[in-house]
Amino acid sequence: MPTLQVITLGCSKNTVDTEHLLYQVRDAYELVPEEDSRPVDVLLVNTCGFIGDAKEQSIQTILSAAARKQAGEVGRLLVFGCLSQRYPDELPGLIPEVDGWFGARDLDPLVKALGCQPDPHQAYRRVRTDGRHPYAFLKISEGCNRRCSYCAIPFIRGAHKSVPMEELVEEARALADEGVRELVIIAQDTTYYGLDLYGKRCLAELLRRLSAVEGIEWLRIHYSYPADFPEDVLDEMANNPKVCRYMDIPLQHVSDRVLDKMHRHVDGAWTRELIRRMRERVPGVAIRTTLIVGHPGEGGAEFKELMQFVQDVQFQRMGAFMYSEEEGTYGAQHFKDSVSASTKRKRLDALMELQRGISLAYNQSRIGTEIRVLVDDFTDGVLVCRSEFESPEVDGEILVPYTPAAFDGIEPHSLIGEFLQVRITAADEYDLTAEVTV
Numbered sequence: 001m002p003t004l005q006v007i008t009l010g011c012s013k014n015t016v017d018t019e020h021l022l023y024q025v026r027d028a029y030e031l032v033p034e035e036d037s038r039p040v041d042v043l044l045v046n047t048c049g050f051i052g053d054a055k056e057q058s059i060q061t062i063l064s065a066a067a068r069k070q071a072g073e074v075g076r077l078l079v080f081g082c083l084s085q086r087y088p089d090e091l092p093g094l095i096p097e098v099d100g101w102f103g104a105r106d107l108d109p110l111v112k113a114l115g116c117q118p119d120p121h122q123a124y125r126r127v128r129t130d131g132r133h134p135y136a137f138l139k140i141s142e143g144c145n146r147r148c149s150y151c152a153i154p155f156i157r158g159a160h161k162s163v164p165m166e167e168l169v170e171e172a173r174a175l176a177d178e179g180v181r182e183l184v185i186i187a188q189d190t191t192y193y194g195l196d197l198y199g200k201r202c203l204a205e206l207l208r209r210l211s212a213v214e215g216i217e218w219l220r221i222h223y224s225y226p227a228d229f230p231e232d233v234l235d236e237m238a239n240n241p242k243v244c245r246y247m248d249i250p251l252q253h254v255s256d257r258v259l260d261k262m263h264r265h266v267d268g269a270w271t272r273e274l275i276r277r278m279r280e281r282v283p284g285v286a287i288r289t290t291l292i293v294g295h296p297g298e299g300g301a302e303f304k305e306l307m308q309f310v311q312d313v314q315f316q317r318m319g320a321f322m323y324s325e326e327e328g329t330y331g332a333q334h335f336k337d338s339v340s341a342s343t344k345r346k347r348l349d350a351l352m353e354l355q356r357g358i359s360l361a362y363n364q365s366r367i368g369t370e371i372r373v374l375v376d377d378f379t380d381g382v383l384v385c386r387s388e389f390e391s392p393e394v395d396g397e398i399l400v401p402y403t404p405a406a407f408d409g410i411e412p413h414s415l416i417g418e419f420l421q422v423r424i425t426a427a428d429e430y431d432l433t434a435e436v437t438v
Contacts, residue, residue: 001028001030002075003029003030003039004029004032004043004046004275004375005032005036005040005042006026006034006043006044006045007034007043007044007045007046007061007065008046009046009048009054009422010046010048010050010054010058010081012184013139013187013188014046015137017046017081017104018046019126020126020310021044021107021110021111022129024111024124025111026115027116028115029041029114029126039073040075041076042072042074042076042077043068043069043078044110045061045065046081046139047062047079047081047082047083048078048081048082049081049083049086049087051324052165054172055083057146058083062095062098066095066097069097077097077098078100078102079091079098079100079101080103081102081103082157084102085103085105085156085375086152086156087141088103089219102114104156105157105158118162124163124167124168124170124171124174125171126171126174126175131178133377133416134179134180134376134416135180135183135184135374135376136180136182136184136390137183137186138171138172138175138183138186139187140168140185140206141162141163141192141193142158142161142163142187142188143160144159144160144188144189144192145160146188146263148252149261149262149329149331149335149342150292150295150331152195152264152326152328155328156253160189160192160196160198161196161319162194164197165205165209166207168206168260171419172216173213178180179215181215181216181217181218181374181419182216183210183216183218184391184392185207185210185219185222187223188223190203190222190224192225193206194206199367201228204233204235204236207233207236207240207243208338211240211242211243217242218244218388219244220244220248221233221239223250224249226249226264226270226271227264227266228265231277235281237285238281238282244389245282245284245285247282247288248288248289249274249287250289251289252264252291253292253296253298254305255268255302255305256268257298257302258297258298261331262292262295263330272313275287286317286389287315287317288315288318288319289315290319290320291310291318291319291321291331291336292321292323292345293306293323293351294339296323296331296336296338296339297335298339306351307351310354310355313357314362315342315358316389317359318358318359319394320348320351320355322344322345323337323339325337356429360427360429363427363428363429363430363432364427366424366427366432367424367426370395370421370422370423370437371424371426371434372419372421372422373386373387373419373421373422374418375400375416375420376392376397378402378416382399382401382402383401384397384398385398385422385434386398394433396430396432398424398431399432400422401433401435406435422436423437
């Protein structure tokens, strides 16, 4: 059989796209893992084109793949995903070694280019690219109807399109049959789910249906949008034991002036009230957010307000980015990128330094508590675990040293995908250490 390798860049949504593609062509190719360096007949690069750093990484990866092709290590080189969706006219002339360019919405044409026929009845099936972990990302919709002024996603991924519930439940069942215990719900905007298909927001109903899938124990929500937040989701989180008390909600800022320029359709008062209601209705919820510093309109007063907001709210998890002007966006066309790069860097460093102290205090407050964890991996004598308050790949981990005596001689790798009851014994600003309880 010819060999096929895929290099996937960018976010978890790209990973899901790759896995759906691989299932469609699995019978026609020997699939070569991404980390394998042997020559292959076909190499695919699934690109990211969201922000400057991601675009640069995608270009460098394509150039490296082109060099492999010139050296005779690759037969055909095909590129797909967000970068080629965003620059369909420019890229072919710049990198002629690529044999075919396909956008993020061109999976069926790509399947055909690989000599296979797309099977719409198997569209929900996947070949997992990292099957050793007991979690998987479940993409519930594509595209976005929001028009945030800084964001290129709507014209890369198109308008919002929900995946029917029946298909998502079938996908969840197939993943559970492969040993998946946790589903991380993702989309460009998970709270918008269902409006196009059912005329209403249906994330809460989807959570109920997914929680009925045998073998799935945890459901985790990512990428929630604050405007028009469907609060029945909070009821589900508070009352459904399979829905993790964890909310990923990118807020981006708190200043009214900056939020208005971002086209976020909320103000600072709404944002603060939403966080208050989340914590009131879901006691103990861990809230993760992302923020942008240096957006047009952010002066010293607006940044000071953002710092005070983070200090007041005490997010359990937080990431931050410097604003980068993206061509084609409303912001690039109508606003001047007026904050210098050095000021952006200073603000980012100050914000993350503040958050480091908050994260450390939160983690230290958990020392001595007992909690249920899922074992993700075993490495260097340690079981790598997470609780409902840690999301895979973006948050810290709970590390449980393994000794045969503590686990009655059970082989450690057989514990991957199992749930343990542990006691937290130590913490730093990122990870925690724990011991298993009897």
